[in-house]
Amino acid sequence: MSPNKNGNNRWKLNRPLLIFSVLVIYIFASFIWWSYLLISNNKHTLEQSITLLELQYEARGIATSDPLFQEAKTNLESRYRTQVTMILGEGAVFLVLLGVAVFQIWRSYRTELQLARQQRNFLLSITHELKSPLASIKLALETLVRRELPHDKQQKILQNSLSDTNRLQGLVEDILLAARFEDHSFRFARDQIMLSELVEEIADKVAHSHNHHEVHTDIDQNIYVTGDRQALTSLVANLLENAAKYSPPNTAIEVSLHPVQDRLCLEIADQGYGIPEEERANIFKKFYRIGNEDTRETKGTGLGLFLVKEVADKHDATIKILDNTPRGTRFKVAFPKPAPLS
Ligand code: ADP
Numbered sequence: 548m549s550p551n552k553n554g555n556n557r558w559k560l561n562r563p564l565l566i567f568s569v570l571v572i573y574i575f576a577s578f579i580w581w582s583y584l585l586i587s588n589n590k591h592t593l594e595q596s597i598t599l600l601e602l603q604y605e606a607r608g609i610a611t612s613d614p615l616f617q618e619a620k621t622n623l624e625s626r627y628r629t630q631v632t633m634i635l636g637e638g639a640v641f642l643v644l645l646g647v648a649v650f651q652i653w654r655s656y657r658t659e660l661q662l663a664r665q666q667r668n669f670l671l672s673i674t675h676e677l678k679s680p681l682a683s684i685k686l687a688l689e690t691l692v693r694r695e696l697p698h699d700k701q702q703k704i705l706q707n708s709l710s711d712t713n714r715l716q717g718l719v720e721d722i723l724l725a726a727r728f729e730d731h732s733f734r735f736a737r738d739q740i741m742l743s744e745l746v747e748e749i750a751d752k753v754a755h756s757h758n759h760h761e762v763h764t765d766i767d768q769n770i771y772v773t774g775d776r777q778a779l780t781s782l783v784a785n786l787l788e789n790a791a792k793y794s795p796p797n798t799a800i801e802v803s804l805h806p807v808q809d810r811l812c813l814e815i816a817d818q819g820y821g822i823p824e825e826e827r828a829n830i831f832k833k834f835y836r837i838g839n840e841d842t843r844e845t846k847g848t849g850l851g852l853f854l855v856k857e858v859a860d861k862h863d864a865t866i867k868i869l870d871n872t873p874r875g876t877r878f879k880v881a882f883p884k885p886a887p888l889s
Contacts, residue, residue: 563656564656567656575642582638586631586635589627589634590627592627596623600619604619665833665834666834668834669834669848669850673722676846676847676848677718680711680712680714681711683707683708684711687704687708691704691705713752713756717784720777720781721785721848722850724778724854725833725850725853736774736776737773738773738775738776739773740776740779741770741771742770742771742804742811743766743769743804745780746804746813747764749783749787750764750766750787752784753784753788753790753791760791760796760798760799761798761799762787762800763799763800763801764801765801765804765805766804767806770804772862772882779858781854781855782855782859785851785852785854786815786880787800787802788851789851790816790817790819790876790878792846792847793820793845794819794875798817798819798875799817800815800816801815801816802814807881809883809884811884812880813880815877815878817875817876817877818873818875819874820875821870821874821875827868831852831856834853835849836849855880862883863883864880864882865881866879866881867879
């Protein structure tokens with residue numbers, strides 16, 4: 548995008564905020580001006596009333612030092628003070644209410660802007676995520692149609708296309724799952740899922756598709772949780788895919804699943820770039836991606852960890868991010884043990 552176009556877009560985005568700010572400043576300034584005018588008018592009226600009172604008393608031959616005159620004057624002054632207190636009091640309430648309203652409008656505006664920016668980023672990244680595997684599958688099919696290749700080369704091309712297709716399928720399933728979370732009336736299945744088998748299968752797939760990483764598993768057998776198979780698949784797959792995506796080649800990924808007291812603990816640890824402490828609260832937000840040097844170049848939509856957190860919440864599981872040793876990240880998900888079958 549050219550700097551000129553960029554500037555134009557920024558101006559278009561900021562124009563409503565600028566108009567709004569000018570209006571707010573105008574309302575505040577005119578309100579303060581009218582209050583000032585009202586108070587000074589009242590003061591003027593008081594001064595005139597006192598002069599009139601003096602004339603009336605002088606005409607009746609009563610001196611201004613007379614207690615009768617003083618009492619009438621005090622009454623006028625105290626009425627003036629009540630009026631000033633009323634103007635200031637009501638003015639303060641009005642200003643506070645106006646301030647609250649302006650703050651709320653400004654906050655909604657910021658949220659809208661952030662959402663629009665996130666959606667735009669999401670659309671860009673999703674287009675890229677869909678386009679590149681589709682392009683390589685198309686290229687692979689064209690090569691197979693046009694040329695007679697040796698069996699092992701054909702197998703390699705087909706394997707690559709299969710892993711691209713799996714990536715596409717995972718992405719589409721994640722988008723559908725995110726849409727299900729938006730639909731609050733949707734109820735997730737509560738089946739008995741053999742988590743140990745599910746984790747083993749996904750770890751196997753990730754080990755195949757990321758063969759520059761070693762995936763070590765330490766999984767207790769016959770571990771069940773109550774929940775939704777597709778949602779749990781997304782949770783495990785996203786954590787494992789991230790462990791591979793955000794760590795350099797030839798590093799190990801460790802996956803373990805054990806009962807610990809009354810919980811079932813799934814841990815996925817990598818030797819990667821790690822997640823800075825200050826980003827840990829943000830990374831579960833929808834479409835959020837950390838913009839640091841190490842991870843900026845990686846592909847992604849910022850949807851993965853949002854789904855991980857939502858799925859964990861729906862399964863009453865807690866999720867923790869810890870530092871791995873000597874480096875990297877350790878995600879710890881603790882599921883409740885399923886209730887014994889009656
Ligand atoms: P995506 O991977 O599509 O960008 P996610 O929601 O899965 O989105 O992750 C959000 C961000 O959290 C990523 O952009 C990345 O910067 C960071 N992140 C996630 N997992 C890891 C990890 N294991 N190690 C380092 N950074 C990670």
